[in-house]
Amino acid sequence: MKLRIVRSKNEILELSPNERIGHLAIGPSNVDFLSLMTRCPHLRAIQVPPSCHKTMSKAITFFPEMREIELLEGDVWGYGKDIDEYFIVYEEMKPEIEAVIASGASIGEDASQIAKRTGLASDQIEFIASSKAAA
CATH class of the missing domain: 3.40.50 (Rossmann fold)
Structure with missing residues (x-):
């Protein structure tokens, strides 16, 4: 992406x-x-x-x-x-985001933790997650 x-x-x-x-x-x-x-x-x-x-x-x-x-x-x-x-957004970051979606956890709670590890903004992570969930 x-x-x-x-x-x-x-x-x-x-x-x-x-x-x-x-x-x-x-x-x-x-x-x-x-x-x-x-x-x-x-x-x-x-x-x-x-x-x-x-x-x-x-x-x-x-x-x-x-x-x-x-x-x-x-x-x-x-x-x-x-x-x-x-x-x-490197491919290595996507599995972590997809794992959150698959677990059914609230992306809002996990977005800040993922943001710290990946350097992406929380809004970006939520956008990627919602795009993946809709796809």
């Missing part, structure tokens, strides 16, 4: 229309969300840093909701700011 990292407003216009999950490393405006969703019609989730998530208006949250796009809160750790376009 690849998470496309968007570092500038100009970068939104250069994205592939096939992107599925994006991380906005910028302070997104209403226009940025609309541009992203227009440019990438197959988007399933948008992640924003906690600092941006706290200051977002209710109006911004309605845009993804209308298109059934999940709005996630979290940081992306360990990517090179000038090198990597994607943060990759």
